[in-house]
Amino acid sequence: MKKRTPIVALVAACSLAALLAISACAPQEQQAATGTADDQQEQTVQDQTAEETEKDDAAEQDTAPEEPSVQRDPADPPNATVSLSDDSDVSASPLPCSSTMTFEQDDEPMTVTTDAPHPVQYEASGMPALSASGSTRAIARFDEPAIRAEVVRYLESDISEAAAIAGSVHDISASDVIGEVIDSQVTDGTISFNVEGGYRYALEVGFDSGTAIYVFTVAA
Incomplete structure (x- = not known):
């Protein structure tokens, strides 16, 4: 004897399965999106650090003291x-x-x-x-x-x-x-x-x- 399932119950079951599938996929997509944002933020920090290092090096070169020139004692004969x-x-x-x-x-x-x-x-x-x-x-x-x-x-x-x-x-x-x-x-x-x-x-x-x-x- 064949058992018949009501259409309403069948539709409800299909809807429940679809919701479960969406729920399973959503965290992975969110995690992937979050990972991409973290990588971008890390790259931005690295770029800023490199620029700051270059600026510091340039500042050190600009402010480096010049070596004093050695002048001959006027009492000594010319070299x-x-x-x-x-x-x-x-x-x-x-x-x-x-x-x-x-x-x-x-x-x-x-x-x-x-x-x-x-x-x-x-x-x-x-x-x-x-x-x-x-x-x-x-x-x-x-x-x-x-x-x-x-x-x-x-x-x-x-x-x-x-x-x-x-x-x-x-x-x-x-x-x-x-x-x-x-x-x-x-x-x-x-x-x-x-x-x-x-x-x-x-x-x-x-x-x-x-x-x-x-x-x-x-x-x-």
Whole structure:
């Protein structure tokens, strides 16, 4: 015997099933929507943090203190550099010897004289040196323009012989080694002259602020 279900009951059952299905799907859609919003919020925070970091870095660079420039003591002779004209990358800083410098201090002129050994009274080892084969043009530059100069050269072998007789290079008398004045030109504050290996060179240089002697050697 077939049992008949009333139409009203059947419709009610279908409606209940549909409601249950919708209820089961709704939390998942809401959770997915919520997750998307959270991701967007997190990305926004990261972008803001990156922008703030860049701004902080830029501010630190703008406010970084500048390193103070080191100025030469006016009582010291001008700094010097000698290079070979055919190879400007090879240079030496001559050793400053005696000097007399005049400058103003508290609106009053002051002159400072520094005594040092004669150019022949230094050990060759450790002295600023260049190397040259044959006669080579050299250029001396200063951080204050040179206005006059005299260049004297001494044979290193003569200095060694005099030191052997005197007992040490420090005991040599200036008259024990005869120097030779060589030609030099002062142009635009620099000094140019020829150098040869085996000689020691002494530069007596005049500046507006005073005079100074520099020494270096040239190896063969």
